[in-house]
Amino acid sequence: MSQHQYILLDSPAAGLSRITLNRPDSRNALNNGLRGEILAQLEANDADDAVRVTILRGAGSCFCAGYDLKSNSDKDRPYHTAGGDGSWARHVVEGAFKVWDLAKPVIAQVHGYCLAGGTELATSCDLVYVAEDAQIGYPVVRSMSPPDNQFFPWLVGMRNAMEMxxxxxxxxxxxxxxxxxxxxxxxxxxxxxxxxxxxTRVAKVPPDIQQMNKRGVHRQMDLMGLRAAVRQGTEIQALAFHTDSTKAHFKELAAGLTGALTSRDKEFGDYRTRNDDKE
Known part of the structure; x- marks a missing residue:
């Protein structure tokens, strides 16, 4: 019997471990329990000689529709992060780099919604493969703040990042x-x-070589400033929480999550307002 509450674990082929986010009724929204199980299993896979590659995917209709706004993000965090302004954003970024710094490759398999925290989870993986009709975005910027983990300019370039x-x-x-x-x-x-x-192809390369291949790419990105820039982004995210608009949105969220998110998106006619979907 599985010891996990929020994930499913299987091995679809020799050398492969597959983690399935298993909160389909919540569109795999990331609470700290789910985040903790993902990170713990990834670290266990990194230490397991039988595992060469991990695949990360979502159960149900989507990969991950974001962070669970109904949960208390300050409670039962899977690892310590210093408190104060910007603590949550720093916590998220530290988690992303925990995945980034693993020795073995991690592949994101993305279908359906990949929103907000879901994009941050996918980005921390080494390879990302998506369904053609997947929906990838960060709608939180309409009402609350920039991303907790501000990787978009690094991946998609300035103009595309600015538009998103x-x-x-x-x-x-x-x-x-x-x-x-x-x-x-x-x-x-x-x-x-x-x-x-x-x-399967990635798993053919010996793990002691593969970790050097990964590290070679990552160190180049580090030298270009990615790690420092993403961490600096948490300070901008913290400032956003002091704006009048964000404070007003928090009051809307306290009054009702569904209503607040519908109000956010109704003028755009997308996400939940496009077809009465829940985010």
């Missing part, structure tokens, strides 16, 4: 590849087989 941040609009899986967010896009029905094929 100034509109909160989602891009398709196909556009995500064009922009540089994802490696490749596939029809939704073909995504799982395509990811398994890539993961």
């Amino acid at each position: 941040m100034l509109t909160g609009d989602a891009i398709s899986g196909t556009d995500a590849v064009t922009y540089g967010f994802a490696n490749r896009a596939y029809p939704a029905a073909d995504l799982e087989a395509a990811v398994l094929a890539v993961a």
Whole structure:
């Protein structure tokens, strides 16, 4: 019997471990319990000689629709982060770099919604493969703040990042590849087989070589300033929480999550207001 409450774990082929986010009724929204189980399993896989590659995917209709706004993000965090202004954003960034710094490759398999915290989770992975009709975006910028983890300029370039941040609009899986967010896009029905094929090829390279291959790319990004810049972004995110608009949105959220998010998106006619979806 699985010891996990929020994830499913299987091995679809030799050398592969697959973690499935298993909160489909909440569109795999990230609470601290789910985040903790993901990170603990990734670290366990990194120490397991039988595992060469980990695949991360979501159960149900989507990969991950964001952080769980109904949960208390300050309670039961999976690792300590210093408190004060910007603590949550710093905590998120530290978690992303925990995944970034693993020795073994991690592949994100993205379908359906990949929003807000879901984009941050996918970005921390080494490879990202998406369904062509996936919806990838950060709608929180419309009412609350910039991302906790401000990686968009690094992945998609200044102009694309600016458009996504100034509109909160989602891009398709196909556009995500064009922009540089994802490696490749596939029809939704073909995504799982395509990811398994890539993961199997990646697993053919010995782990002691593969960790050097990963580190070689990451150190180049570090030298260009990615790690320092993403961490600096948490300070801007903290400032945003002191704006009048964000304070007003928090009051809306306290009055009712569904109403607040519907109010946020109704003028744009997307996300939950497009077809009465829940985010």
